Amino acid sequence: MSFRIAIAKCQIILTLVKAETGDTVAAQRVAVIGAGIGGLVAALRLAHAGLDVTVLERAAAPGGKMRSVPADGAQVEAGPTVFTMRWVFEEIFSECGADLSDRVELRPASILARHAWGADQRLDLFADPEASAAAIRAFAGPREEDGYRRFRARAAEVYGTLEGPFIRGERPSPVDLGRRVGLSGLGGLLRIQPFTTLWGALGEYFRDPRLRQLFGRYATYCGSSPFEAPATLMLVAHVESQGVWHVEGGLSRLAAIIADLAEERGARIRYRAEVAAIAVETGRGVVGVDLADGERIAADLVVANADAAALGAGLFGSRAARAVEAVPPNARSLSAVTLCAKARSSGFPLVRHTVFFSGDYANEFAELRAGRLPSDPTIYVCAQDRADDDSALDRPERLLCLVNAPALGLERPLAPTEIATCETNLRRKLTECGLTIKATPGTVTTDPAGFERLFPATGGALYGRASHGWMASFKRPGARTALPGLYLAGAASIRGRGADGGAIGADRGGQPAGRSRREGPRFDIPVARDGYVWWYVDALSEDGRQGLTIIAFIGSVFSPYYALDLSRDPFDHCTMNVVLYGERANRFCMTERGRDSLRRDASQIRIGPSGLAWDGTTLTITLDEVTAPIPSRVRGTIRLRPNGFTRDTFTLDADGRHRWWPMAPSSPVEVTLDAPSLSWRGTAYFDTNHGDTALGRDFSDWTWCRADLKDGSAILYDVRRRDGSLQNLSLRFAADGARRDIRPPLPAALPPTRFWRMPRATRSDDGASSVVRTFEDTPFYARSLLASTLDGEPVRPVHESLSLDRFRNPLVQFMLPFRMPRRAG
Ligand SMILES: Cc1cc2nc3c(=O)[nH]c(=O)nc-3n(C[C@H](O)[C@H](O)[C@H](O)COP(=O)(O)OP(=O)(O)OC[C@H]3O[C@@H](n4cnc5c(N)ncnc54)[C@H](O)[C@@H]3O)c2cc1C
Known part of the structure; x- marks a missing residue:
């Protein structure tokens, strides 16, 4: 599994x-x-x-662990032996232009496994569920048969709920999980009993402890104890019922x-x-x-x-x-002691997969928990020369015998006497069930230390x-x-x-984050629920007297409406944020719009009346926005011609939930506005951020700055994460986008902003920097023009500081709608 x-x-x-x-x-x-x-x-x-x-x-x-070992002239399988979910392999082969069945013979098993609790207590589970139900009825009575039917239905439900994530999921957190299934799905999630142990849940279906033991053993398919594993592992029962094949x-x-x-x-x-x-x-x-x-x-x-x-x-x-x-x-899963041998078996009708159960399952797992081999182990025997046929063989056959063991590997290797006792207990148990095994010379025993030697640093956990x-x-x-x-x-x-x-998985399939991406931005990338993507441009005129910032957001990260939206639909929170700074114009627009106002494909995005379009050489931004709180128009066109695109995308958090691609750090730009009437040329910076969850969840604050150099540009990004860890990126790019890393410059203090006292800090070669101008001074965000030195050159960095702690402040949240109105269309 x-x-x-x-x-x-x-x-x-x-x-x-x-x-x-x-x-x-x-x-x-x-x-x-x-x-x-x-x-x-x-x-x-x-x-x-x-x-x-x-x-x-x-x-x-x-x-790797799917290995065979030589024993008395034969190759004996020494790893996993139960083959289910055949379609997973068929898909892989077919995607790679091959056919699984051309390359290996797979035969469906009609007996999934035989289970024994003594010489005269045996129960087979079959590929045909009705045959299993009948066998359970004969073994333990109609009430248990009914329990089995209910259990099967529940296992199918669990599988149905978790199928996507188990098979295809990357790494959702519990919060993601809750969000993704939504309120309607939460009922289903709770019904699958994630907070109940498998053992506990099985009590709802089976009164016969043997059946509880049989189905509880599914936890060991992933090296876990049924007394600690969640009830969701009952999905293994459903997987097995979909078919087991002999390879x-x-x-x-x-x-x-x-x-x-x-x-x-x-x-x-x-x-x-x-x-x-x-x-x-x-x-x-x-x-x-x-x-x-x-x-x-x-x-x-x-x-x-x-x-x-x-x-x-x-x-x-x-x-x-x-x-x-x-x-x-x-936190490790179980290890095992395995014996691979050629042996004559007699006295018990082995099938391909046979399990001999211990008398006290709780004690067995308590001993494993305590770091000991079980005194009365459950034993799995794989008789590899058999399928469903249980007739006696008059020749030695290939057997793998397995008992669970604690994964203490080389830290506390089992003494030879402990292994010998384990073998004695194993033989005693098999004999109690009627099975006698006489191995030919050459048995290969592997214990947790042996597994650790094969698979280093695992403690032998399988x-x-x-x-x-x-x-x-x-x-x-x-x-x-x-x-x-x-x-x-x-x-x-x-x-x-x-x-x-x-x-x-699907969302990330088309994200922009990308190394070596040279064709420019793609505006059609998917955005996860609760996520965001923004495309950011800032520009400064050649004379340094005019500037602007434009950010096109899907999932506007600073939107008070998005913060309150229980459906966490990023497409319903789109905005074009435009800020002009200059001697003749200081204007701020950030009108939020719903999903109907969004139009996009790979090469362009429109949010209401404004948009960005990429034609392969030029990024054209058309604006028609209204400022807030006092209305005035911002209308015109900005054209940016990147010389090249950078290769690398950077993750800003440890889990890769937030990604940043500084696409084109320095490009010539032409700005032509008719409202206010303004036109200038200069240089511009263009990047994109893309994330799967709210910024405030993973970051406390950051500072960022970018500066034009004589040959290219420099970017400094200092991020403080919620877990207290810090990340600095100090990057230098040539004009064509080629990157060279620079040693992180020295931290340089800056005065806080005058009105909102927003803290600011940066880095420079000599640890000194000054504020030339403050473009934006808000309660949680500041944008400034600095003077400092970077990589040996005097520079004028555009700088931002963002405090997500301040952003969370209720007073700030209260004020935001005045600056960020929302329109229906
Ligand atoms: C006896 C046994 C029974 C099992 N039964 C089941 C079962 O019933 N159901 C089930 O689902 N799973 C079972 N498993 C577990 C299953 O086999 C593993 O989960 C699976 O095979 C692991 O595959 P993997 O590719 O992740 O890792 P591995 O198979 O561990 O492969 C890792 C590879 O990396 C190599 N490697 C490690 N370090 C280095 C290095 N420094 N340089 C180069 N190579 C390196 C190793 O040699 C190995 O080949 C069983 C395992 C065993 C041993």
């Missing part, structure tokens, strides 16, 4: 990469760390999209055919190539990976399929470590973070990281995170 979802989510990476690299997507060099199933699918899709992909895998073969050659074969297809589509896969560090350059993000043997593989993008815990633990360097959250040992508590899904990192160019692909990073993330 977990890996299928991880794979589905790997598809998001391509969407994100396309969004962030724009037209030059095909020119991107990608290094994928790890050829686990997540890395392989990411590599396949990226290679198929034309990117230059190199996969670096420390092991000798593809598959000819096992799931390691599936990994191998994906590796083959990725290579056919142009990816290079290098085995025994261990990545020692992700190479990062300040201000640029990732630039490649360094192998353990010292070789540098240059890359524009890095996809890490290695466990997110390994990144968080610093195995790939401190910059990569800061890009993800560390996984504390108590499924990333445990899904314990209703918040667990939201804590997994998404595919995007805080480090530009670094993405995560894998079950430990991207899996089951709530609801309706599909909307996020």
Whole structure:
């Protein structure tokens, strides 16, 4: 279950990469760390999209945890064995121009699994739900059959509610989740019992503890305890009921055919190539990976399929470590002790998947919680040479036996005596159920320390973070990281995170944020509910005596109406903010309009009577606005001709919810207004910000400034986030948009504004700067012209300070409508 979802989510990476690299997507060099199933699918899709992909895998073969081991001359599957959600793989193959069924044989299972509680207590679940219902009736009576029917219906409902996010979602927070489903959807969300444990919820359907145990075991499909995992995991029951298939050659074969297809589509896969560090350059993000043997593989993008815990633990360097959250040992999912063997079995009719249950499930998980191997373990046996046929075999068969184990890996390796006791308990339990296993020499035992050696820094956890508590899904990192160019692909990073993330994926598919985007702005990008996008231009006349700012907003971030709008519909809050500053004109317009006033396509946007249009060489802004609170007209045309576009988009918060692309930092501009009558030439700056949620949620304040230099321009952006962290971007761009990072200049104090006492601060080479003029002085925002030195030159930066704390002040909120009227059309 977990890996299928991880794979589905790997598809998001391509969407994100396309969004962030724009037209030059095909020119991107990608290094994928790890050829686990997540890395392989990411590599396949990226290679198929034309990117230059190199996969670096420390092991000798593809598959990661989907591996097989040699035992007595046979290859025994040593990883996951249950194959569901076949359509996920079919879609991937078909998108990449191949057919899954041409490459691997899949046979549907009619018995999903056999369950045993002793020699004479057995229950089979079948692909046919009516057959399962009948078996449950025969095993535990009509009341339990009825409970099973109700449970199945509820599991389907849970799956239906969470399908989008589990399969396609990127990383919604609980708040996003609530917002996205809206009031009508909240009922559905609550009905799926996110706050109840799976074990607790199962009590509503089954009185027979064995059935509770059987369906509670679904929590272990993602390495969690049914006593701590949310009831939402009952969706696994629905997934299984949609079909289980036997994969000819096992799931390691599936990994191998994906590796083959990725290579056919142009990816290079290098085995025994261990990545020692992700190479990062300040201000640029990732630039490649360094192998353990010292070789540098240059890359524009890095996809890490290695466990997110390994990144968080610093195995790939401190910059990569800061890009993800560390996984504390108590948040890890379960590990296992596995035995892979060729063995003769007798006394019990094994099918492909058989589970032998412990006598006391609560005690078993309490022991695991306490860091011990269970004294009476539940045992899963995969008889890999069988399908539904349970007849006796007169030859040794390939078996995988698995018991759950605490993920304490190399921190507290299990002593040989503990492993020996585990094997004894396992044999005793199987014998109690009538099964005798006689292994031929060459059994391969893997314990949590062994898994940690294979998958470093995981503690041996096989499924990333445990899904314990209703918040667990939201804590997994998404595919995007805080480090530009670094993405995560894998079950430990991207899996089951709530609801309706599909909307996020779709929204981001067309966002403007993009490296190497040279064709200019796109005005048709999607905007998430609660989100925003704005296009910003400021310009100064050659003589420095006239200036203007124009911001076209969808989801006007400073709108009091948007703040109060329960539907959080950004399209219903559009505005064209125009401010003129100059010796002959000081005017402010910010009339908000509803969705009917918005017209847009890729090359133009109109909000009411004003608009921006891009024809490939020139940005033309036509204005026809009215000032407030005292009405006067602002009408005319502004033409801006960028020399080139910059490559990089920057994320302003750790989760990538707010993105900024300084598209064209310095361009010639012509301003021709007939109201007020004014015309001048100068230089202009053009950028765009795009976010998925309100600014005030993630930021306390920021200061920003941009200055023209003799050859290009400089931009300084200092952001203070709500969590107290700070981010400085100090950038220099040549006239054609090429970027060079500069050392952050020294902090320089500035006086607060005169009327509203808005704090201002900036940076300069010598830590000194002065205010030449204050263009705008509002309770939460100030715009000024400064005099300072940057990168060795005397400059006149245009500067803004924004306080989102002040913006939240009720008095400010009360005053805003006077400056920002709202019109119906
Ligand atoms: C015994 C067992 C049973 C399981 N049962 C189930 C099940 O029933 N259902 C289910 O859904 N899931 C199950 N799982 C879990 C499932 O296998 C994993 O969730 C999934 O395969 C993980 O895939 P991945 O691509 O995210 O990561 P991995 O498979 O861990 O791949 C990561 C890859 O990165 C490589 N790597 C790590 N560090 C480096 C480095 N520095 N340089 C280069 N390469 C590196 C590793 O070698 C590995 O190949 C089981 C796992 C095991 C072991």
